[in-house]
Amino acid sequence: MVTGHMAHKRARLHLLLAVCSFLFLNGCAAVGMTLFGVGAGVATGTSVSYTLDGIAYRTFTASLPQVEGATRTALSRMGIRIEAIAKTEQGKALKATTSDREIEIELERVSSKTTRMRTVAKQGIFFKDRATATEIIMQTEKILGIG
DSSP states (O other), rough: OOOOHHHHHHHHHHHHHHHHHTTTTTOOOHHHHHHHHHHHHHTTTOOOOTTHHHHOEEEEOOHHHHHHHHHOOOHHHTEEHHHHHHHEEEEEEEEOSSSSOOEEEEEEEETTEEEEEEEEEEEETTTOOHHHHHHHHHHHHHHHOOO
């Protein structure tokens, strides 16, 4: 019989093997490395997930106003200037900037007590700064007192 701890280790190993197999696909090294980064975040237990194009997202057990307030505080503490806030059909959209990055944050009301946050930090036309997007989410999480 496999214990919960052993099953978790086995699942991690299978995920790592599957991700590493992508590295050996002909002409797909970049995709493999991207998938490796996504898998590594999941395997290490971080609370932030990613899309293949560098967008970070997380769902919080907190209301939209709570997450918005925490996000504003996080951006302020990080020295990131909020340029615009707009209501959307499902919640709010924030646009922010630093000296060389444009940041887009979408807050989507999932329920009265649950909010999904999607963050992308663009540096230039092609590059997305996943580290900055992740840090915004992590700082928001810290301010909310989650985790």
